[in-house]
Amino acid sequence: MKKTHAHLADGREIIYFDESDDAQRVLVDPRHMEPGAPTSEVRYDAVLDEWVAVAGQRQGRAFLPPRDECPLCPSRDGRQSEVPSPDYDVVVFENKSPSFAQAAAPGDVSPLDGGLVPRHPAFGRCEVVLFTSDHDTSFAQLSPERVRTVLEAWVDRTLALSALPHVEQVFCFENRGEEIGVTLSHPHGQVYAYPFVTPRSRQALDSARRYSRRTFRNLFADVLAAELEEGTRVVAESRHWAAFVPAAARWPLEVHLYPKERVVDLPSLSDAQRDDFPGIYLELLRRFDGLYDTPTPYIAGWHQAPVRADRDLSYLHLTLHSIRRAPGKLKYLAGSESVMWAFVNDVPPEAQAAALRGVAL
């Protein structure tokens, strides 16, 4: 694999990950652009003891542009996109409208409300990961070799962003489908580097700490072992990975994918685990897409150990979920979920696992 660094016209970093060692990429971005001045901040919510990002400049971002104006396609035929090269395999670049940025610098970060609401610049980084130069495909249709390259890009970005000042957790994810609000249809994912441990990780790691004190065991490893032992919710299994619908799934369609041998983050995966990943992940995505007549909208995300905290308790895994609960019907987060955070799942996890296993591939 060949890795090539360059910068876009406004100074943002761009990194090509090429499968051929003799790939040559166009490194100069001829556009005229001023460097962005991100003004995001994070504010402390005293009621819930959590950080919330406030990122006003994102309101103007690209919204479902026509196909021939896709900013994620390569630059061809005289049209300059976000990627200066006329082709690429996998490419990563800094998001033009970042929620988190190293340069984040709001004018005033004094605490609000007499000290109750500390705030800080939203230090961190947001990157876009393009999975292929082909506008009209999807992750599920990538070759295993390409998925392996994407995995190496995720590993690379996790290492690079973890080393940046103020970064406490790195999150690699993909939103797929207009039904979940995706504003660009070109196959792509994102990486967020947060200046805090995310609320879900904090809650899961607090739970894992209590479990470990009580049992001297790893919570995630025991959940995985119990699901494999039980078997009824297992959707796919390979030599090094296993995927199941969790017993207490929150979403109508939800699968968790774990490496069988515990590692804490993507860079810690062994070569054997990495080589074994494309097959099972592509199988899962194809099972998702095979459930209905149209491709399933989904959100896929990697749960990695925080950069510093609680690495001894962590267990790398990916969650994959959809809000589609039946053909043409979406699960909305209504009062119980969005106000009280109490989830009601209308699809029994055992039935959903059976449906996923039953998809003909």
Place this chain on the structure above:
Amino acid sequence: MKKTHAHLADGREIIYFDESDDAQRVLVDPRHMEPGAPTSEVRYDAVLDEWVAVAGQRQGRAFLPPRDECPLCPSRDGRQSEVPSPDYDVVVFENKSPSFAQAAAPGDVSPLDGGLVPRHPAFGRCEVVLFTSDHDTSFAQLSPERVRTVLEAWVDRTLALSALPHVEQVFCFENRGEEIGVTLSHPHGQVYAYPFVTPRSRQALDSARRYSRRTFRNLFADVLAAELEEGTRVVAESRHWAAFVPAAARWPLEVHLYPKERVVDLPSLSDAQRDDFPGIYLELLRRFDGLYDTPTPYIAGWHQAPVRADRDLSYLHLTLHSIRRAPGKLKYLAGSESVMWAFVNDVPPEAQAAALRGVAL
């Protein structure tokens, strides 16, 4: 106010709240219906240390029926709806497809996965609250007198459901608008009685406990006082109530409404607080609806003290939020929010408060 109890054909309870003491309601439901057999259960999610409800039978519920088949309109002209009477003011009845029910009784509630996943029948109750017999109006257009009657119904249901076995928290809420998945357009809300303290309340009360240990003060009262002192995010204020966009709002449009004098739940509100509520709440809803050309979809919910736990830390308040972030644009919960629970708000709270204050009423 006159309160009248009756039962629907399948045994579900129905309660009329009438503004006139001589209102006469038809109490007999002539339909032939078998009693429902709710099979919901709650499952313990060991990873996040939370309960999740699994309610399979809800998949078949009514979905945007045509106007002349509305099950929430009164029974008139030979057509029988869920309300036997030809008219009503406010009426409450048990949900036909409940997520939580006193009769919940799944066949097998033995723990899953070797004890890691305890499960129980989803004891509790789900009720529907009809705000008016007029199909084509909205809460924002109710008379102040009617809002006062709805408030009395919420108080009544909070007291009644808190007394049921296994109920740990009562939640009164309204989902309004097809964009957030509302399946029946007749103006109505719901009441959920949960067999656990909801995750958001648990997190807020844990935060309030830490704050109280550190300061000997009530967290919510201090947040309210700080917002009133700061002023820039206050949207509306009356003699006994105050509403503001929180400094760390998660949603593009979010307002919190507190009584100025602390009470822990709706039944604890004084007569003066109750009388003063319709004016400020109607003002808030009209400000919401005045922001755009079309009525704003919203979710409104009351945060009440749990039935038993942490009542000393609680402070009754209502939250009102919308996922509409601009005309025709919705805020979707994508990777950061739905996977890591890390919210990115694209609308600065101060700007949103100013916009709400600027709505001409």
